[in-house]
């Protein structure tokens with residue numbers, strides 16, 4: 001396609017990766033981000049083989065591996081030690097692996113790459129409206145209490161799961177998940193310094209997990225792990241209350257010790273409730289992700305629960321698919337036709353799986369938890385199903401049998 005002026009709203013995984021790929025093709029990119037600077041915020045993410053292959057093609061795989069921690073398997077046990085989840089990347093052959101990485105490191109590697117390419121950026125600017133017209137798209141943004149309207153050939157909305165900018169008439173479903181998680185970053189220690197995402201469950205109403213996450217760019221000598229504790233959203237507010245800091249927090253720490261005693265070795269630094277950060281997630285389904293001079297990518301387009309560890313992965317796949325579509329088309333209609341064909345089946349499959357599987361680890365349902373405890377270990381014994389589980393986790397599937 002002829003060089004276009006394109007605004008990308010949001011400098012997260014989707015925005016940064018897309019900006020780099022499109023800037024490389026010669027488009028005039030303006031990246032607009034509401035944060036004044038890219039801060040080392042967020043916790044650990046799991047990059048899957050599908051997302052890593054995009055980084056490979058962008059020439060960023062080695063750089064990412066320098067920060068991240070190789071992950072070979074996802075394992076989950078009940079408190080009584082019964083293995084429920086045991087999914088390895090091994091059946092995928094070769095050197096397939098996941099990469100636990102801090103969100104700040106992922107953004108740092110993508111941003112360092114983007115900095116080598118011509119583009120403009122507006123940091124500390126919040127986009128409040130996007131308006132598509134026949135030959136341009138207008139972006140209204142607030143910069144230091146001043147309102148600006150800028151015109152571009154096209155606009156890509158990449159401002160995350162809580163986006164208020166995705167077109168409502170493209171959105172079929174948008175709701176907050178009833179469960180979220182409290183998370184914290186801690187220095188990694190034995191027995192968690194192994195290449196595994198480990199989880200422990202009591203029914204589906206209690207779950208803790210720990211993911212080796214490698215190092216942050218600003219702390220290159222401290223390997224970290226990301227700890228999370230599943231919690232209904234309705235209980236999150238009480239964690240923020242000043243009086244939660246004392247007795248209830250102590251009670252939770254004691255209960256956690258009973259639940260998973262080995263965690264003591266890594267959670268010693270956590271002495272106060274405010275050291276844990278709440279995370280909520282949305283479930284967003286859209287009929288379409290692009291039309292004419294407007295597109296929606298990343299979490300803004302298909303927010304889902306992080307149970308399958310696909311968020312950053314999908315953002316990278318979106319960026320790659322859009323880059324390819326732009327290269328192969330000479331008008332926006334063709335770009336979106338190509339993009340929908342490429343991304344549609346994959347996005348729909350993972351949204352469905354995420355919605356079906358999340359209650360198996362985050363709900364009050366005893367029936368679902370019992371079903372999970374019976375079914376998952378059985379599935380792991382059948383080689384074909386084990387392979388399908390590995391492919392699902394790796395982000396490689398586009399349908400139950402595809």
Ligand SMILES: Cc1cc2nc3c(=O)[nH]c(=O)nc-3n(C[C@H](O)[C@H](O)[C@H](O)COP(=O)(O)OP(=O)(O)OC[C@H]3O[C@@H](n4cnc5c(N)ncnc54)[C@H](O)[C@@H]3O)c2cc1C
Pocket residue numbers: 009010011012013014015032033034035041042043044045046103125126127128158159160161297298299300306311312315
């Ligand atoms: C602060 C933060 C912390 C996170 N921490 C974790 C984590 O610990 N673990 C995990 O699995 N996932 C986390 N995520 C989500 C994870 O980064 C995404 O699922 C994944 O990387 C896909 O990214 P995305 O680019 O679609 O969206 P995001 O990574 O959410 O990026 C969206 C970007 O858009 C910016 N933005 C939002 N609204 C506007 C606006 N109106 N105008 C301009 N800019 C705007 C945001 O500041 C953000 O930088 C976090 C996201 C954020 C923003």
